[in-house]
Amino acid sequence: MTGRLSELTGLQIMKNKYLNDIVLIAVLLAVSLVLWFATVTGGNGKTGEKVRITVGDEIIGEYSLGTDASVDVRGMLTVVIENGQVCVTGETCRNHICAKHRPISKAGQTIVCLPNGVIVRITGNGELDAVI
Amino acid sequence: MSTTKKIALTGVFTALAVALSYVEFLVPITFVPVPGFKLGIANLAIMAALFFLGPFEAAAVSALRLVLTLFLFSNVNAFFYSVCGALLSLAVMIIIKKTTFFSEIGTSVSGAVFHNIGQIALASLILKGSGIWYYFPALMLAGTLTGTVNGLILRFASGPLGKIFKTSGVQTGQ
Known part of the structure; x- marks a missing residue:
């Protein structure tokens, strides 16, 4: 029992x-x-102004989102700015996750290529300093 | 369970962990555009060691898996991310199991989520910026889902596995 x-x-x-x-x-x-x-919605959905590319802790450059451009980042990948949208092509990493990321255009949005340590981030009005 | 059997099973689980890591290495899930996303099936072997043998054996399986995958097919970069995630994940899983508040499924889910936290914390240290935390919600969501699936797998496997470990001696020639 x-x-x-x-x-x-x-x-x-x-x-x-x-x-x-x-x-x-x-x-x-x-x-x-x-x-x-x-x-x-962290960037308040606002369209960004600039594209900041960093490798490690070093800022490679800031580019205007309004002007179409193609930036080669140390032969590791190419950041393409077209019609106010940013995407990554020609990456040399294994899984190509950064290239498969949908294009970004809003402030605060980010594409990261982890193996290469590259961060592509859109900055602009209303962006939070740190999105956690 | 005798010490000999424990040691042997630790070896078996280590082999299983390495094999599962290799499967994940061969078939990377790349249609999820989130860096660091993984199914985490190697954690199945570590959790099996945790539940059938104990925290010490689970730590041994986890550590051996890390070193073996580094030498076999991983790279140093991925190794450090794995170490960071594995340490945090294992610590949390041991604590969660100790509380006896959750089953295998809850343990698996918390392990998966904290693996992600460990990796992303290291990434933000290496990349020296909080930008990488942008991916955290997506990783956390993914970790919760894969952790649940892994936990369910372990839950359903642990019945038959437990029977095998309990009843079978070492049978040779069969």
Whole structure:
């Protein structure tokens, strides 16, 4: 009898565990979605003004978003500015994630090429200093 | 479980972790345009070690996997990101398991999310800027989803696996 009782309470604890899991997953999903929404609208949806390219902690240059340009970043990749949109091509990294990133145009949006340490970031009005 | 069996199983889980890492290396998921995105299936072997053997064995599997993948097919750059993520992830998973508040699934999810946090923290240190945190929400979302799937896999595998580990001695010639 006591064995069955502990079995039952054991089952209860197990059930609670899964309930806790679901709560944890739901909270994490909610937090990440809210953060995502915050970063996407973080630049207040304003069109950016400049494109800043950095390699490591060194700023390679700032380019106007309004003028079409093609910037070679140390032979590692090319940043293409066209019609107020920025994308990355000709990258030398393995997974080509930076090139697959959709073009960016709003302040605060960023394309990162992690293997090369290159960050392409749009700056402009209403941009937060740090988007966390 | 005898010490010999524990050591042997640690070896088995290490081999499994390296094999799973290799699968992920061969088939990178690149249609998700987020740097650092991974399925994290190698964590299955580490979690199996954590749940069947213990935190010490899980740490051994994790450390051996890191070193072996570095020598076999990874590179130094990726290695440091992996170390940072693995340390944080393992620490959190051990703590979460100790609390007995969550099942394998909750453990897996928190491990995955903290792996991402560890990697992105290192990236922001290396790249000396907070710009990389721009990707954090997407990575966190991805980590929650892949962590849930991994946790479910482990949950369903642990029943049969537990039976095997409990009943079988070392059987030779079969």
